[in-house]
Amino acid sequence: MPSPIPVERFLPRDLSPSIDLRPCSSPLELSRYKSGDGAPSAAARPPRRLPPRLAWYSIDWEQVRVLEPLGSGGFGSVYRATYRGQTVALKKVKRSSKNRLASRQSFWAELNAARLCHPHVIRVLAASASCPGDTGSPGTIIMEYAGSCTLHRRIYGRSPPLGKHCCLRYARHITDGLRFLHRGGVVHLDLKPANVLLAPGDLCKIGDFGCSQMLREHDGEACNTQLRHLGGTYTHRAPELLRGEPVTAKGDIYSFAVTLWQMVTRELPYTGDRQC
Structure with a gap:
């Protein structure tokens, strides 16, 4: 079909x-x-x-x-x-x-x-x-097949907290993967710990491309602007995307920053006290 x-x-x-x-x-x-x-x-x-x-x-x-x-x-x-x-x-x-x-x-x-x-x-x-x-x-x-352990499970499971060197190593793995994707004209749009698998050898691998889009070479924006509102996880989605602005690779950088914050703090985003 x-x-x-x-x-x-x-x-x-x-x-x-x-x-x-x-x-x-x-x-x-x-x-x-x-x-x-x-x-x-x-x-x-x-x-x-x-x-x-x-x-x-x-x-x-x-x-x-x-x-x-x-x-x-x-x-x-x-x-x-x-x-x-x-x-x-x-x-x-x-x-x-x-x-x-x-x-x-x-x-x-x-x-x-x-x-x-x-x-x-x-x-x-x-x-x-x-x-x-x-x-x-x-x-x-x-x-x-990269195993069944995700970065989310590693952060919030019963394992000891991630040390500084481990956080830096995982961050380098993820940024290397993102750099490769962006150079290939792909923006992920749903980067978060649950979509990063920990493969044998303690390697981070970015997966789940169900929200991804292709980028145009001349301006770095998504090829299909009609899909800018679909998918993703709101806690990790860049503010400009939530506002309906054009999709660019910068959205993945924001999602990576939230993911890195989770690795360092071992907290979930937006779970603090609500302010009126």
Whole structure:
């Protein structure tokens, strides 16, 4: 199924040329879960396909093996799985009953990271505009598996507070990832501790690109100005974005500053006494 928003608005024009698309014909193999447990089932369904520009990126469903659920939320469900023998994270995007367009926009926004490869950015490996057994899902995304520990859990969990050197190291990881994204013309727009994973080796990796947008080269503003009001977390969103002003990379810098403040203080933003 084609995106309701032209994919060219999210992805660069220099993607690889069109090749034959592989339909979603093979069911996921579930090792522990039945269809009633919330994992993707094996029910047959007509195939939906990615646009021709993303043909090289299509999921080979015969190589997918779902192992266990990792979490779920308003965005959908994430599972630990294997793909071509490699441990991966599989995200099934959830259709919003209130706003179907927002669900599809979130799916296509995730693919802004499709062409990106950096040590501090979660890599997207493959995607499909379908999900076996779920005709309502806007799509499925296979990503690099970086474990299940987030920076949010590290800050507010039972672990000792982050020391100065640890905060500086994590901050450097995040800024390196942001610099790479911005140079690649991508603005994240939902940077926060919950969207930063701690991978083996104590490496921070930026993930969850469901709110991201592409930036125009000539002025550094978002390509699609109609989406400036969507998504994000208000506690980490820059004031100018809350006012509806154009999206720029500066919004991510504000979100990083809030994240750094959380690492240092171990407090949640905007939880102080309300002032009348």
